[in-house]
Amino acid sequence: MYNYDNYDKQMLQERIVQFRDQTRRFQAGELSTEQFLPLRLQNGLYIQRLAPMLRVAIPYGCLSSRQLRKLASISRDYDKGYAHFSTRQNIQYNWPILEQVPDLLAELAEVEMHAIQTSGNCIRNTTTDQFAGVAVDEIEDSRPWCEIIRQWSSFHPEFAYLPRKFKIAVCGTPNDQAATQVHDIGLYIKKDDNGEIGFQVLVGGGLGRTPVIGATICEFLPWQHLLTYLDAIMRIYNRFGRRDNKYKARIKILVKEIGAEAFREKVEAEWLHDKDGSATLTQDEVERCKGFFTDPDYQELDNTNQAIEDAAASDLLFSHWLERNVAPHKKSGYRIVNLCLKETGVAPGDITDTQMEFVADLADKYSFGEVRVTHEQNLVLTDVRLQDLYVVYKALKTESLATPYLGLINDIVCCPGGDFCSLANAKSIPIAESIQRRFEDFDVQKNIGDITLNISGCMNACGHHHVGNIGILGVDKKGAEFYQVTLGGSSDRDTSLGKVLGPSFAQAEMPDVMEKIINVYLENRQENENFLATYNRIGMEPYKEKVYANAD
Amino acid sequence: MPTLIKDGQVVDNLWCLLEKGVDMNAALSDKAEQIIVPFALWQDHKDTLMESSKKIAVWLDSEDDPYELANDVIDLPLICLNFPVFRDGRAFSAAVILRERLNYQGEIRAIGDVLRDQLCYMKKCGMDSFDLADGVNVENALHAFNDFSTSYMSTMEEPLPLFRRR
Ligand code: SF4
Numbered sequence: 001m002y003n004y005d006n007y008d009k010q011m012l013q014e015r016i017v018q019f020r021d022q023t024r025r026f027q028a029g030e031l032s033t034e035q036f037l038p039l040r041l042q043n044g045l046y047i048q049r050l051a052p053m054l055r056v057a058i059p060y061g062c063l064s065s066r067q068l069r070k071l072a073s074i075s076r077d078y079d080k081g082y083a084h085f086s087t088r089q090n091i092q093y094n095w096p097i098l099e100q101v102p103d104l105l106a107e108l109a110e111v112e113m114h115a116i117q118t119s120g121n122c123i124r125n126t127t128t129d130q131f132a133g134v135a136v137d138e139i140e141d142s143r144p145w146c147e148i149i150r151q152w153s154s155f156h157p158e159f160a161y162l163p164r165k166f167k168i169a170v171c172g173t174p175n176d177q178a179a180t181q182v183h184d185i186g187l188y189i190k191k192d193d194n195g196e197i198g199f200q201v202l203v204g205g206g207l208g209r210t211p212v213i214g215a216t217i218c219e220f221l222p223w224q225h226l227l228t229y230l231d232a233i234m235r236i237y238n239r240f241g242r243r244d245n246k247y248k249a250r251i252k253i254l255v256k257e258i259g260a261e262a263f264r265e266k267v268e269a270e271w272l273h274d275k276d277g278s279a280t281l282t283q284d285e286v287e288r289c290k291g292f293f294t295d296p297d298y299q300e301l302d303n304t305n306q307a308i309e310d311a312a313a314s315d316l317l318f319s320h321w322l323e324r325n326v327a328p329h330k331k332s333g334y335r336i337v338n339l340c341l342k343e344t345g346v347a348p349g350d351i352t353d354t355q356m357e358f359v360a361d362l363a364d365k366y367s368f369g370e371v372r373v374t375h376e377q378n379l380v381l382t383d384v385r386l387q388d389l390y391v392v393y394k395a396l397k398t399e400s401l402a403t404p405y406l407g408l409i410n411d412i413v414c415c416p417g418g419d420f421c422s423l424a425n426a427k428s429i430p431i432a433e434s435i436q437r438r439f440e441d442f443d444v445q446k447n448i449g450d451i452t453l454n455i456s457g458c459m460n461a462c463g464h465h466h467v468g469n470i471g472i473l474g475v476d477k478k479g480a481e482f483y484q485v486t487l488g489g490s491s492d493r494d495t496s497l498g499k500v501l502g503p504s505f506a507q508a509e510m511p512d513v514m515e516k517i518i519n520v521y522l523e524n525r526q527e528n529e530n531f532l533a534t535y536n537r538i539g540m541e542p543y544k545e546k547v548y549a550n551a552d
Numbered sequence: 553m554p555t556l557i558k559d560g561q562v563v564d565n566l567w568c569l570l571e572k573g574v575d576m577n578a579a580l581s582d583k584a585e586q587i588i589v590p591f592a593l594w595q596d597h598k599d600t601l602m603e604s605s606k607k608i609a610v611w612l613d614s615e616d617d618p619y620e621l622a623n624d625v626i627d628l629p630l631i632c633l634n635f636p637v638f639r640d641g642r643a644f645s646a647a648v649i650l651r652e653r654l655n656y657q658g659e660i661r662a663i664g665d666v667l668r669d670q671l672c673y674m675k676k677c678g679m680d681s682f683d684l685a686d687g688v689n690v691e692n693a694l695h696a697f698n699d700f701s702t703s704y705m706s707t708m709e710e711p712l713p714l715f716r717r718r
Binding site for chain 1: 644645674701703704706
């Protein structure tokens with residue numbers, strides 16, 4: 001984990017003092033609502049349907065057990081005893097009180113956390129693959145690079161009032177788990193023939209009203225130039241991104257309007273000035289950052305374990321969990337353990353204070369005190385010994401954290417929707433629950449196999465519905481809540497955007513609609529074909545026919 | 553006399569800003585001796601303006617291209633950057649371009665909707681005087697420059713990024 005030094009601490013303290021004063025001036029009437037708006041947003045504070053919402057940054061999804069305990073106590077002391085992991089690896093509190101927010105932020109700072117730039121028209125928290133540093137097939141650990149970007153983007157004076165929000169994702173694995181191609185900037189870490197690190201740079205990806213897959217504007221950017229190149233992209237966007245229409249203000253629209261090639265030329269021309277300047281990264285700085293992300297004290301262990309195999313043979317649920325929730329690790333004798341926060345009846349991504357403390361304890365005991373947050377709204381213990389898996393599993397079960405359906409249909413990605421969010425067109429959480437109830441039987445889920453189902457309560461697409469194999473979008477139909485379904489989306493390395501199935505459905509119809517879609521897949525799938533592969537082969541028609549068969 | 557903040561102090565504003573659409577006759581017959589002309593007027597009448605007895609400065613609106621001043625920076629003692637509304641952040645980049653790209657050594661002034669809470673970042677981008685929006689308390693605003701004592705990235709105030717100073 002990165003550790004703050006005095007510079008980091010000082011800037012964080014200065015920010016807290018600054019925001020405390022801004023809040024005071026707002027309450028004293030010295031700042032108008034309009035003037036206070038971007039200030040509170042850049043400190044993570046929304047005014048929501050029922051109360052303010054505070055979004056706390058979890059830099060590239062990495063948490064220490066100490067930080068997780070603090071998040072738990074804050075949820076107890078300032079909120080209603082639970083919190084929500086978002087699809088951007090952040091955590092959200094739904095019920096803080098405005099006057100208490102500066103105190104809450106001061107508490108976060110005790111564990112080197114904050115809510116800075118988690119909202120507003122600025123560079124947001126950089127996200128990455130939740131398996132960074134432990135994935136078997138990793139090209140390069142993305143965390144040090146994310147940290148370098150975090151520092152560069154924090155309090156960047158030139159880019160705090162962009163046309164719109166700005167999201168960067170970094171991916172260091174061939175299997176993209178970071179949805180890299182649907183970010184404003186996506187960075188794939190590569191190695192050249194000499195083993196030198198560089199970045200493939202994509203720009204203009206994004207979801208929302210106009211979903212776009214990012215375009216590559218640089219195939220290989222040597223690592224030294226990362227920050228100067230990012231500065232150049234940001235400057236072009238800051239100057240030329242549209243400001244006349246909020247819905248056309250993201251960088252993707254600029255890239256589309258002038259074309260990726262013209263955009264690239266502008267960036268290159270701008271970059272020429274900065275290239276090799278003082279912001280050029282040094283080997284020392286990269287080494288310094290890498291020094292925070294070294295391997296923990298792994299033991300030398302066998303990569304098989306008889307006791308675990310025996311336990312799996314006698315405990316069916318455990319074997320399901322092993323199969324679904326446990327992933328291979330780069331180190332022999334270790335495994336990556338995924339905690340699925342998708343218990344039926346609980347809003348996807350929600351977690352209670354006691355669960356957080358429990359996970360923190362488990363992390364201390366079994367995983368070197370670290371936890372990761374995923375953009376699928378789950379948690380990860382990255383470094384669990386193979387021999388400990390059964391104990392960990394049984395412990396997780398006591399807190400309802402061992403649901404064995406990671407990557408199955410009930411592992412639904414879902415935004416807070418109309419229950420909390422003031423921008424929503426429709427509720428999303430009850431839809432998730434009704435679908436989970438329909439597919440509750442684990443054997444049914446398992447038979448369906450790998451699939452992603454993503455739900456957003458409005459066009460803003462926080463639930464990433466465009467890139468779900470099945471996507472559900474809440475829409476407003478003359479004041480009533482309806483749901484549009486898309487099929488065929490994916491945020492993998494071969495990113496694709498889902499296509500609309502047809503007219504939208506009422507809430508009560510949704511479980512049936514899902515079941516019909518799944519049945520078309522089951523009837524048509526060929527050996528080992530997952531949902532997406534079958535869809536890609538047979539196309540939309542069979543699904544349409546089945547779902548709308550009795551529509552009149 | 554109206555005041556502004558310059559180099560961390562409250563000083564009198566000796567310059568008179570001429571609005572967009574002003575014509576040459578009106579500009580040259582203005583009673584002020586130091587005038588800030590809109591960018592379009594400067595582009596069209598640069599030579600005549602420079603030959604006049606007045607001191608001439610230019611103001612850019614947020615969509616104007618600072619690169620177009622590349623050949624003029626040597627002649628201009630003051631360039632103003634307008635914030636039509638405080639959350640329009642284009643002038644931050646314009647200031648960086650003037651300082652870094654065009655090596656402009658004169659005064660860069662923020663004008664328009666210039667509020668206290670953006671001052672610190674404006675200064676880090678190379679602006680050095682601030683004509684505050686109506687209603688902003690000048691004395692209070694002076695404190696804003698201390699909001700952040702340093703920065704991670706390279707800025708006009710501290711060209712070396714923190715990683716080269718740590
Ligand atoms: S997708 Fe819409 S409803 Fe859901 S959290 Fe985002 S803004 Fe709110």
